[in-house]
């Protein structure tokens with residue numbers, strides 16, 4: 001079994017370049033189904049999740065050329081299938097995002113139910129309610145969801161019970177070729193939503209207001225295709241910024257949109273780091289001693305849940321008491337038990353709140369990457385731990401971090417992938 005072996009105690013210095021955003025490229029690839037002429041996507045991160053969603057497209061009859069690294073050429077002239085099978089949806093929930101584009105393009109979709117995952121039950125009720133509001137018929141059975149709109153979808157106003165990122169994206173795609181106008185109220189405002197809207201518009205769609213709580217989509221008859229460059233990954237950037245802060249490092253994180261990083265930048269400064277915002281980069285200098293901080297995860301522009309585990313790793317070595325309130329997912333504390341094994345002092349209550357008492361040292365040991373960001377937190381803890389940390393189940397990390405070992409090694413970390 002492959003594992004990461006991290007020898008702690010190295011100060012990180014130098015420059016690291018951030019890849020394109022996983023959470024932007026996945027819905028963008030799903031949206032490529034909408035276009036009848038094909039698309040070219042640039043700044044595509046080389047990730048397991050990208051391979052998985054490309055396999056989903058191939059199941060639908062699209063042709064994907066990924067022969068040039070970081071570039072995807074998608075031939076979407078023919079869509080011959082409408083089913084995303086269990087093996088692909090179970091490894092990556094974002095496969096469910098093809099439901100909206102399939103409904104728009106071919107009027108039907110059959111997608112395996114994603115099921116729960118390590119960070120919570122993650123239902124899809126908001127997506128389904130939205131599809132029904134647009135006129136689709138939904139049937140569930142034998143582990144699959146089928147949606148039908150043989151005569152096309154019809155625009156309407158949809159108020160989301162929660163600003164779900166995935167539901168906003170799925171409904172934006174579905175509505176892009178509906179008859180008339182759709183307004184999504186209480187929409188998610190994440191930068192990845194804006195990137196998807198920009199791509200839909202490049203293909204010939206008419207989406208306005210993405211990045212605000214009300215998105216207006218004027219349905220068009222058909223879409224062509226186009227070229228789109230994916231935004232930088234704010235979570236990968238944030239993970240390196242925390243690494244710099246934790247290791248008393250001095251690092252330049254390149255290919256960053258600081259506008260997307262505001263909640264993390266504020267917290268790193270509270271923790272005592274120096275953070276200098278550039279036009280497309282950010283410079284982080286870690287303090288001698290980290291101060292304790294408080295975070296509460298929220299939908300954008302609040303503090304991102306996808307940075308909670310990494311920041312909790314940082315809190316473990318701050319001087320004093322920090323706290324975390326996780327409000328987006330009901331069960332995103334899988335990393336706590338692993339951090340405890342490394343000598344951290346953390347108390348949780350109710351699965352949503354944690355108090356972290358900083359300790360002078362963490363100690364290397366064997367730990368598991370229980371999910372993607374929990375895995376990143378283990379790497380960060382390993383960078384500052386006394387001795388050697390061995391991290392297993394690293395396939396979770398491969399879902400979302402391109403070349404993590406090479407990037408950290410370039411900053412002076414002692415980290416190897418073995419097995």
Ligand SMILES: CC(=O)N[C@H]1[C@@H](OP(=O)(O)OP(=O)(O)OC[C@H]2O[C@@H](n3ccc(=O)[nH]c3=O)[C@H](O)[C@@H]2O)O[C@H](CO)[C@@H](O)[C@@H]1O
Nearest residue numbers: 023094122123124125126127163164165166167306328329
């Ligand atoms: C591929 C991708 O972009 N993944 C991100 C996306 O996931 P994802 O799109 O799955 O996250 P959502 O915003 O939909 O989920 C947020 C919360 O809403 C709940 N919910 C969601 C949909 C629904 O129909 N019913 C429902 O109850 C979820 O269980 C969760 O508790 O946004 C999350 C929140 O920022 C991030 O952590 C993920 O990294």
Ligand SMILES: C=C(OP(=O)(O)O)C(=O)O
Nearest residue numbers: 023093094306372373400
């Ligand atoms: C939870 C995440 O991703 P996904 O929604 O793909 O599981 C994440 O990127 O941290």
